[in-house]
């Protein structure tokens with residue numbers, strides 16, 4: 001392992017929990033990471049043998065965010081609109097009609113549309129993926145291809161009134177460098193809006209076991225870390241807070257955010273202390289929930305004859321297949337509705353379109369492996385399109401996790 005703390009660059013870490021993933025055969029991401037805590041500043045992140053280049057290659061291969069039907073954030077569902085409106089309200093007071101708003105990692109453009117509707121200002125989406133850029137332009141939005149690198153800061157230096165890094169920093173090997181670049185793009189009086197998952201909210205927003213340990217999410221921020229990151233970059237958090245994103249089926253997702261301005265904070269403003277206890281409690285509850293989930297799955301599959309079809313090639317399947325819960329030889333194929341996943345192999349198993357997979361294995365029971373909100377939609381889809389097919393929702397692990405609230 002060899003990653004320094006992405007916030008303070010300290011190289012002394014305390015390992016907290018190993019995590020294994022079964023990945024697509026062509027994936028450059030590590031199959032094994034360790035969730036670790038920085039001994040100096042308390043930040044929590046994924047350490048591994050991987051390099052920054054492994055992650056850059058992964059994101060260059062193709063962004064999943066261009067397909068609005070499979071990912072949140074596109075601004076088309078009522079839950080997305082509410083979430084984007086809440087984010088906008090934290091910074092739109094800075095945007096007049098002639099101001100420029102830049103969204104780095106714009107994906108399918110939900111935030112750009114919301115900001116334009118709320119303020120009438122100029123909006124620009126930057127994304128490393130050409131398909132994303134074309135899709136944004138197709139929706140009438142100004143977009144440019146770009147990676148978070150020095151040339152981006154150079155191209156837009158001093159031009160933007162607000163730069164958003166929304167659900168970007170948790171993916172980056174070097175979040176600190178990304179914030180420095182965003183700060184350089186600011187016009188006088190401008191601010192960078194940062195939003196990430198909130199580590200301190202994981203326990204409160206129950207989902208399938210280990211849901212928050214995702215191969216792509218390698219930084220686990222809490223509000224205090226965003227403030228500290230700002231200070232490390234010669235800036236300060238003018239405002240910050242925590243929130244919840246409503247997903248489908250009553251499931252929520254915890255976020256933390258900060259509005260960051262250039263320059264040192266005024267005297268008297270201090271970076272809040274990092275709280276280790278909340279995450280330690282989450283980890284121990286999570287371990288317990290994962291054990292309960294395994295027992296429940298084994299019980300559930302005791303009278304189900306293989307081979308199975310696994311529905312879902314996302315991070316839940318990537319976590320579960322790395323454990324010994326489902327015998328590998330019992331899986332006929334994996335199916336997923338996302339075209340970018342079809343035709344590939346996940347840990348040596350073919351990933352097919354649902355129609356093809358279910359037709360090829362006409363008698364095979366379907367095991368739904370997805371996060372809690374998505375699993376219910378998949379289950380409903382199977383009941384509608386393949387009535388009579390046995391389908392078992394393995395997100396049932398959400399039930400023990402909800403004991404966290406008790």
Ligand SMILES: [Zn+2]
Nearest residue numbers: 005008038041
């Ligand atoms: Zn640190």
